[in-house]
Amino acid sequence: MAGVKAKIAPSMLSSDFANLASEAERMLSSGADWLHMDIMVDLHFVPNLTIGAPVIESLRKHTKGYLDCHLMVTNPIDYIDPLSKAGASGFTFHVEVAKDNWQELIQKIKSKGMHPGVALKPNTPVEEVYPLVEHEDPVELVLVMTVEPGFGGQKFMPEMMEKVRSLRNKYPTLDIEVDGGLGPATIDVAASAGANCIVAGSSVFGAAVPAQVISTLRNSVEAAQLPSS
Ligand SMILES: O=C(CO)[C@H](O)[C@H](O)COP(=O)(O)O
Numbered sequence: 001m002a003g004v005k006a007k008i009a010p011s012m013l014s015s016d017f018a019n020l021a022s023e024a025e026r027m028l029s030s031g032a033d034w035l036h037m038d039i040m041v042d043l044h045f046v047p048n049l050t051i052g053a054p055v056i057e058s059l060r061k062h063t064k065g066y067l068d069c070h071l072m073v074t075n076p077i078d079y080i081d082p083l084s085k086a087g088a089s090g091f092t093f094h095v096e097v098a099k100d101n102w103q104e105l106i107q108k109i110k111s112k113g114m115h116p117g118v119a120l121k122p123n124t125p126v127e128e129v130y131p132l133v134e135h136e137d138p139v140e141l142v143l144v145m146t147v148e149p150g151f152g153g154q155k156f157m158p159e160m161m162e163k164v165r166s167l168r169n170k171y172p173t174l175d176i177e178v179d180g181g182l183g184p185a186t187i188d189v190a191a192s193a194g195a196n197c198i199v200a201g202s203s204v205f206g207a208a209v210p211a212q213v214i215s216t217l218r219n220s221v222e223a224a225q226l227p228s229s
């Protein structure tokens with residue numbers, strides 16, 4: 001497998017929202033590459049409310065970290081301007097709500113200086129994202145949901161690894177992110193399938209020493225990329 005950089009992204013969904021700035025700093029100083037921000041704001045795509053552009057804007061004043069935004073909303077186009085102004089780094093929308101306008105979404109996200117990604121829910125076939133990766137103006141990341149979107153702390157779905165393997169076989173240098181139920185007990189199957197961007201909420205924030213979990217996740221991704229002899 002080609003060497004694609006490991007990026008460990010603690011999901012701030014599991015952080016203490018009342019202390020978001022210090023929680024972000026705690027994760028970065030524990031070795032996190034990215035901060036995964038779950039944007040659930042319309043009570044339509046998922047039945048939960050988390051954070052939106054005003055909170056991203058506040059957090060941006062306290063951190064230079066890469067804010068990897070996962071948009072769990074029905075109309076992602078409405079959030080491109082507000083999130084870019086707020087200081088988002090990555091903007092990952094769901095393919096299920098972008099069937100008619102993904103080209104426009106990618107183009108607008110890039111024009112605002114953000115990195116476009118596409119996410120897919122567990123019941124969505126992986127083939128649906130191929131056109132977005134192969135287009136002349138492509139997404140830079142594919143996020144494979146390994147739980148139903150909406151809440152942290154759910155059980156990892158190993159059957160999603162077939163999607164990760166298919167993506168890695170087709171796209172050796174693509175950033176492939178897995179999200180939901182990742183931790184020391186599940187990382188090896190995800191890493192050996194080819195995932196290199198690892199979102200982990202409850203396993204990192206629930207640990208006595210988050211740096212140890214982050215390091216375990218990174219080591220697994222890097223070990224999976226070593227040539228087998
Ligand atoms: O997108 C998400 C939920 O929709 C979260 O990023 C995800 O669930 C992370 O939490 P955990 O690691 O606890 O499963």
Ligand SMILES: [Fe+2]
Nearest residue numbers: 038070179199
């Ligand atoms: Fe997420």
